[in-house]
Amino acid sequence: xxxxxxxxxxxTVLMAVVEAGSMARAxxxxxxxxxxxxxxxxxxxxxxxxxxxxxxxRAMTLTDEGRRFYMEVGPHLDGIEQAAMTAAGAAGIVRxxxxxxxxxxxxxxxxxxxxxxxxxxxxHVRLEWIMRDHVGDLVxxxxxxxxxxxxxxxxxLIARKLIDTRILxxxxxxxxxxxxxxxxxxxxxxxxxxxxYDAANGxxxxxxFRNGRDVLPVNPSSRLMVSDAGAILSACxxxxxxxxxxxxxxxxxxxxxxxxxxxxDWSGEMFSLYALFPSRQLRAAKVRTFIEFTADLLSNxxxxxx
Numbered sequence: 001x002x003x004x005x006x007x008x009x010x011x012t013v014l015m016a017v018v019e020a021g022s023m024a025r026a027x028x029x030x031x032x033x034x035x036x037x038x039x040x041x042x043x044x045x046x047x048x049x050x051x052x053x054x055x056x057x058r059a060m061t062l063t064d065e066g067r068r069f070y071m072e073v074g075p076h077l078d079g080i081e082q083a084a085m086t087a088a089g090a091a092g093i094v095r096x097x098x099x100x101x102x103x104x105x106x107x108x109x110x111x112x113x114x115x116x117x118x119x120x121x122x123x124h125v126r127l128e129w130i131m132r133d134h135v136g137d138l139v140x141x142x143x144x145x146x147x148x149x150x151x152x153x154x155x156x157l158i159a160r161k162l163i164d165t166r167i168l169x170x171x172x173x174x175x176x177x178x179x180x181x182x183x184x185x186x187x188x189x190x191x192x193x194x195x196x197y198d199a200a201n202g203x204x205x206x207x208x209f210r211n212g213r214d215v216l217p218v219n220p221s222s223r224l225m226v227s228d229a230g231a232i233l234s235a236c237x238x239x240x241x242x243x244x245x246x247x248x249x250x251x252x253x254x255x256x257x258x259x260x261x262x263x264x265d266w267s268g269e270m271f272s273l274y275a276l277f278p279s280r281q282l283r284a285a286k287v288r289t290f291i292e293f294t295a296d297l298l299s300n301x302x303x304x305x306x
Contacts, residue, residue, distance in 0.1 A: 010044030095124035101146035105229035109249030133199030145277035165248035167269040174239035185209040192241040193220035197227035210268030
């Protein structure tokens with residue numbers, strides 16, 4: 001295909017639309033009108049001969065061909081931007097819009113108190129920090145990366161493990177005073193418990209206890225199920241029931257005696273936190289920097305690490 005300036009211009013507009021999530025926001029970022037953005041996308045689609053975006057009054061998503069095109073051209077545009085920054089003597093500056101899909105628990109319990117440090121270090125970054133219960137399609141949804149617990153999804157995403165944290169089974173002092181302290185995990189099935197909703201799979205998380213090679217699944221007697229990390233900690237502390245929680249972010253509750261670790265010998269189950277990102281963004285400075293910031297944040301806290 002012969003090179004022409006309109007092709008590069010159209011690619012720039014397409015990248016802006018995907019990253020902004022809508023033509024209106026892309027138009028604002030580019031200093032164009034929404035109709036101008038629409039015409040640029042239409043010309044690009046005519047130039048490459050395939051439809052790249054599905055557009056409606058409510059939503060805009062990449063077609064399968066558009067997603068492949070986006071992934072292929074991204075590294076080249078990143079290279080052009082990096083070359084321009086290097087020529088300007090600003091290769092070390094982390095800048096631009098960084099859109100992160102964050103697990104709600106990790107966001108609330110760990111990141112919220114520390115994200116100001118990241119912004120102070122990188123004043124040229126605009127951080128869009130969106131809490132979601134699932135990964136979704138990072139490219140189509142305009143995310144640079146995601147921070148998620150659990151096994152990473154299949155596909156083309158790159159996964160980097162940031163931490164392993166133990167699963168603890170806990171109850172409050174008040175709960176133990178009323179119901180007694182169970183001596184073995186099997187007793188949990190007959191005691192009031194609190195389930196945590198797994199939004200990704202549409203059901204409660206399964207309860208499991210591990211002691212070395214011994215694995216004990218249980219079916220708890222739960223009359224309450226919640227989907228918010230803060231809610232399960234508060235309800236458990238109030239004596240509503242026994243709960244399984246991550247050690248990460250709850251160490252202070254154990255240390256202060258507000259929650260009691262019921263089975264320290266059966267806390268071998270681990271839960272992993274991953275950074276997930278499209279392969280084309282391996283070399284994006286803003287992505288690398290945020291991942292390293294998160295990894296350093298976790299490594300500075302010895303509690304919760306395996």
